[in-house]
Amino acid sequence: MYKLKYPAPGAPQLAMGVKEALMSSGFKRVDEDKKRGLDHGAWVPLMLMYPQADIPVCQLSIQTDRDATYHYNLGKALAPLKDDGVLIIGSGSATHNLRALRQSSDGCIASWALEFDTWLKESLLNGRYEDVNQYEEKAPNGKVAHPWPDHFYPLHVAMGAAGENAKAELIHHSWSLNALSYASYKFMTAV
Numbered sequence: 001m002y003k004l005k006y007p008a009p010g011a012p013q014l015a016m017g018v019k020e021a022l023m024s025s026g027f028k029r030v031d032e033d034k035k036r037g038l039d040h041g042a043w044v045p046l047m048l049m050y051p052q053a054d055i056p057v058c059q060l061s062i063q064t065d066r067d068a069t070y071h072y073n074l075g076k077a078l079a080p081l082k083d084d085g086v087l088i089i090g091s092g093s094a095t096h097n098l099r100a101l102r103q104s105s106d107g108c109i110a111s112w113a114l115e116f117d118t119w120l121k122e123s124l125l126n127g128r129y130e131d132v133n134q135y136e137e138k139a140p141n142g143k144v145a146h147p148w149p150d151h152f153y154p155l156h157v158a159m160g161a162a163g164e165n166a167k168a169e170l171i172h173h174s175w176s177l178n179a180l181s182y183a184s185y186k187f188m189t190a191v
């Protein structure tokens with residue numbers, strides 16, 4: 001993956017708007033890193049969506065020392081950016097336990113992964129966002145599905161940015177390596 005390039009232009013004005021939105025919502029410390037390139041969580045979906053890399057991109061890092069509710073609130077602070085035409089993408093995986101991945105020809109999905117993925121789908125489609133914020137306590141196999149939260153917290157940011165009355169819709173679902181769910185959701189503001 002390090003050989004792949006995605007030379008999207010930066011978005012310094014948007015980055016400043018993100019920082020201002022977060023700080024005005026009570027986030028006391030918002031650092032900028034002008035040297036770090038895009039993480040694979042940003043450029044992989046963008047490479048598929050915008051292969052010409054002709055859209056400005058501003059990436060926001062998650063905070064692994066914080067919880068899901070923190071990231072949901074971070075998303076809520078960014079919600080007004082949608083009105084300015086900003087696309088907010090939360091890229092990760094519905095399940096992400098790399099130690100449990102197995103190559104198999106039978107196509108069977110690990111039961112823990114299927115249980116968590118089904119719970120997540122039902123929670124999102126039924127608007128139970130608070131349950132998703134408390135996934136470690138509420139979800140079956142939450143800690144197995146996400147031993148580290150870095151591939152799950154982006155969902156919380158997107159969920160928060162969509163708004164409390166937004167409706168989730170499953171737009172893609174596939175599996176690989178018996179336990180890696182690529183379930184993808186979009187959030188639409190209820191009219």
